[in-house]
Amino acid sequence: MTLMDAAAYEESLRKLNLVVYMFGERVENVVDDPIIRPSMEAVAATYDLLHRPEHEDLMSAVSHLTGNKINRFCHIHQSTDDLVKKSKMGRLLGRHTACCFQRCVGMDALNALSIVTHDIDQKHATSYNRRFLDYLAYVQENDLTCDGAMTDPKGDRGLPPHKQPDPDAFLRVVERRVDGIVIRGAKAHQTGAVNSHEIIVMPTISMREEDADYAISFALPSDADGIVYIMGRQSCDTRKLEEGTMDRGNVSYGGHEALVVFDDVFVPNERIFMLGEYEFAGDLVERFASYHRQSYACKVGVGDVLIGAAATAAEYNGVARASHIKDKLIEMNHLNETLFCGCIACASEGGREPSGTYCVNTLLANVHKQNVTRFPYEIARLAQDIAGGLMVTLPSEADFRSEAVGAWMEKYFKANDDVPTEHRLRILRLIENLTLGTAAVGYLTESMHGAGSPQAQRIMISRYADMAEKQKRARKLAGIDE
Amino acid sequence: MSENVKTIIVKYCGGCNPLYDRVELVRRVEEALSNSVRFTPVGEEKEGDAVLVVSGCHVRCAGTTDLPLLPMFSISSPEELPGLIERIRGMLEGRTPGVMHREDYKIDKNRRK
Numbered sequence: 001m002t003l004m005d006a007a008a009y010e011e012s013l014r015k016l017n018l019v020v021y022m023f024g025e026r027v028e029n030v031v032d033d034p035i036i037r038p039s040m041e042a043v044a045a046t047y048d049l050l051h052r053p054e055h056e057d058l059m060s061a062v063s064h065l066t067g068n069k070i071n072r073f074c075h076i077h078q079s080t081d082d083l084v085k086k087s088k089m090g091r092l093l094g095r096h097t098a099c100c101f102q103r104c105v106g107m108d109a110l111n112a113l114s115i116v117t118h119d120i121d122q123k124h125a126t127s128y129n130r131r132f133l134d135y136l137a138y139v140q141e142n143d144l145t146c147d148g149a150m151t152d153p154k155g156d157r158g159l160p161p162h163k164q165p166d167p168d169a170f171l172r173v174v175e176r177r178v179d180g181i182v183i184r185g186a187k188a189h190q191t192g193a194v195n196s197h198e199i200i201v202m203p204t205i206s207m208r209e210e211d212a213d214y215a216i217s218f219a220l221p222s223d224a225d226g227i228v229y230i231m232g233r234q235s236c237d238t239r240k241l242e243e244g245t246m247d248r249g250n251v252s253y254g255g256h257e258a259l260v261v262f263d264d265v266f267v268p269n270e271r272i273f274m275l276g277e278y279e280f281a282g283d284l285v286e287r288f289a290s291y292h293r294q295s296y297a298c299k300v301g302v303g304d305v306l307i308g309a310a311a312t313a314a315e316y317n318g319v320a321r322a323s324h325i326k327d328k329l330i331e332m333n334h335l336n337e338t339l340f341c342g343c344i345a346c347a348s349e350g351g352r353e354p355s356g357t358y359c360v361n362t363l364l365a366n367v368h369k370q371n372v373t374r375f376p377y378e379i380a381r382l383a384q385d386i387a388g389g390l391m392v393t394l395p396s397e398a399d400f401r402s403e404a405v406g407a408w409m410e411k412y413f414k415a416n417d418d419v420p421t422e423h424r425l426r427i428l429r430l431i432e433n434l435t436l437g438t439a440a441v442g443y444l445t446e447s448m449h450g451a452g453s454p455q456a457q458r459i460m461i462s463r464y465a466d467m468a469e470k471q472k473r474a475r476k477l478a479g480i481d482e
Numbered sequence: 483m484s485e486n487v488k489t490i491i492v493k494y495c496g497g498c499n500p501l502y503d504r505v506e507l508v509r510r511v512e513e514a515l516s517n518s519v520r521f522t523p524v525g526e527e528k529e530g531d532a533v534l535v536v537s538g539c540h541v542r543c544a545g546t547t548d549l550p551l552l553p554m555f556s557i558s559s560p561e562e563l564p565g566l567i568e569r570i571r572g573m574l575e576g577r578t579p580g581v582m583h584r585e586d587y588k589i590d591k592n593r594r595k
Contacts, residue, residue: 053523054505054536057544058496081545088498088543095499304499340499 003071004143005051006044012197013040017223020194020258022231030194034240036231038254042101043145043195045253046073046093058089063140064356065133073103074140076114077358083347087297091340094301098434100255100442102192104295106146109200110136111357112287113217113273118355120277128273129355135219135271139198147196147222149187149260150288152204161207161214171201171262173213173275180268181275183216186261191446193258194229196222201262203274206282215281217274218267226265232257236437246397246426249433255442286460287359290346292451293369294360297343302434302443303336303379309430310383316424317388318416328382335375342368363464366457373454376447380435391428392436400425487517488531488574491552493524493544500538502560508536514567518574524549532573534566 004012013031020027020036027033031040050059050071061075061082062068077083086107093101114136117128139146152161155169164170171185187201200219207215220227234256236249245251274280311329314320346364353359384391390413400409400422414421433439448454475482494504511534512521522530525548533549535542537558546554553573557566 053492053525054494054497056496056523056525057494058498084543085496088496091498092496301498 002141002143003050003069004047006048009044009047009145010040013195016197016221018194018229019223019227020229020231027231035237036194036256038240038248038250038252039099039102039192039256040195042097042099042253042255043103043192045097046071046101046103046145047143049093049096055092058085058092061085065137065140068140070140071143073107073145074110074136074143075107076111076136077350078356079358080348080350083294083350083358083360084344087294087340087343087347090295090297090343091301091304094298095304096301097253098250098302098305098430099253099439100191100298100446101253102147102195102255103145104298105148105191105292106196106198106200107148108288108291108295109146109148109150109202110139111291111359112202112284113200114357115287115353115355115359116217116280116284117273118353119283120274120280122354124277126277131270132273135273142197144197145192145195146198146200146219147190147193147260148288148292149190149193149199149201150204150285151188151190153186153188154204160211161205162210170204170211170214171216173216174264177266180266181216181218181272182264182266183218183262184264186259188259189232189450190229190258190260191255191450193222193260194231194256198222199227199260202284202288203281205285207278209278211281212276212278215274215276215278216272217284218272220265220267220271224265226263228261228263230259230261232259234438234441236433239437242396242398244397244401246400246422246429249429249431249437250439254438257441286362289452289456289460290360290362290365293365293372293457294343294346296369296372296447296451297340299372299376299443299447300336300340300343302439303332303339303376306379306383306431306434306443307332307336309427309434310386312427313387313424313431316416316419316427319386325386328386332379332382335379339368339371339375342371362460366460366464369451370454370457370461372447373457376443380440380444383431384435387428387431391432394425394428394432397425488519489527489529490519490521490555490570491524491527491530491533491550492521493533493535493546493549495535495537495539495542495544497538502538504536504538507557507560507563508534510563511567511570515570515574519570532570 018030020030049055059072060069061072063070064078113132117132121129152170155164161170168185173181174184175182198219199222202217203215239247314325319325346360346368349361349364350358400406410421434443532553535544535556537544540558542558
């Protein structure tokens with residue numbers, strides 16, 4: 001049993017042979033690439049914090065398979081307490097890194113599959129759950145980071161998979177062999193893909209019989225033959241190539257996304273968890289989405305950092321005592337803690353599935369994520385309001401260090417006399433990073449579209465809100481006889 | 483280190499949103515009781531004289547099922563620090579008032595909620 005620390009995790013990544021492209025060229029050393037490395041550091045924090053006594057209670061869990069202590073990211077939830085701790089772990093890590101730490105998606109895929117493989121077996125007398133549990137034991141034993149890959153490119157959104165002009169718009173089976181299948185397609189927006197040891201693939205939408213070749217789920221090593229990663233760009237990403245750290249905003253951590261191409265990749269039978277059971281594709285999507293909507297607890301932690309940065313900027317600017325500043329900080333906290341309420345509530349109100357896995361309350365998880373599509377934007381707006389325009393007009397760190405003009409920056413960007421000018425500039429860069437720089441990918445747009453765009457949650461809220469009961473109760477209290 | 487030094491096993495909550503620096507607080511307790519107690523994280527050592535559960539807020543969500551069956555102290559805010567030090571001193575001097583047992587912790591935790 002190996003519980004990796006940050007150094008062991010980094011070393012494990014060096015053993016992978018990933019095919020990664022960025023700016024049109026193959027990345028030969030993924031771990032040390034200056035643009036990718038901060039995202040690796042963020043995942044490494046999920047290993048590091050487990051070994052700190054002051055965080056172990058959230059970061060570790062007891063495996064229901066072996067009774068061993070494991071990283072919570074490899075755990076199958078065995079109680080609502082586990083679900084609550086997952087939410088709290090998200091806040092902890094969001095606050096620790098101020099970015100996406102990438103590892104929740106794999107945990108959510110594992111938990112969703114623990115439920116759905118069991119349900120498929122019950123109907124079809126298959127043995128997917130046994131395969132899955134063997135795979136889970138492998139993941140737990142080796143303390144692996146898994147990418148949970150759901151989102152297909154989807155082509156024409158008005159057409160189902162089998163009617164797409166390009167049949168590869170959804171990932172599919174192109175060949176069936178005695179010992180496995182060959183698949184082709186892609187998964188988009190894959191957070192943390194090149195920091196993962198494994199990639200767990202799931203279908204992206206509900207499917208019908210005609211789409212059976214698309215109703216597949218499986219897991220592969222992230223460096224399996226035929227898998228190619230094309231790194232996504234983030235605004236301000238090349239600042240990581242510059243001298244100094246100030247203009248990065250966050251000096252330690254970051255996130256990344258990639259388009260993952262599966263170019264006729266072989267999947268052995270023992271790694272297949274769904275193959276053609278199209279009627280369960282929607283269930284798997286729904287389970288995964290519910291868990292993953294809960295996972296946006298991380299944004300509360302990132303919000304903690306942004307609120308702290310805004311309050312610090314106010315102090316540095318000399319306006320901390322202004323009543324409107326205080327009120328804006330109250331509003332930011334109100335919004336942030338409302339998000340925390342949602343992720344705790346959907347966990348506390350979770351329940352046990354037939355497989356034994358505990359799942360979040362679907363309605364509340366969707367309500368929580370719907371709030372996440374909105375509140376971080378308002379928190380970011382208020383942070384920018386407090387920070388002031390210098391956040392986006394500030395010259396570079398190179399200018400600040402320059403003999404020619406640095407003194408003028410020191411002179412004219414000085415505010416509170418007790419605060420070094422560099423501190424003021426650094427906190428403004430952090431707010432810039434979180435609200436429109438590399439971290440805004442995670443804090444804002446990912447909050448909007450990650451784990452499903454806003455309309456996806458509204459559909460689920462519509463489906464799960466018991467309107468008939470509400471109307472019945474209203475009629476009764478109004479004295480309407482039925 | 484003296485043979486009379488007592489070992490207190492420390493269990494922290496996970497620290498999702500702590501209202502104070504829990505590690506610093508334990509350091510202060512250790513400083514106040516220097517040469518009398520030493521703190522060790524849960525899991526590192528099986529043998530000990532007592533357990534200290536350190537919670538970052540009054541929710542007190544730290545799991546206690548993995549703790550050895552020993553006299554228990556708990557703290558969830560810096561304001562409780564003087565009382566905690568006094569209770570530990572009481573243990574060192576052979577008095578036991580204020581030492582909490584597992585069921586007391588659960589009752590106290592629920593009362594706080």
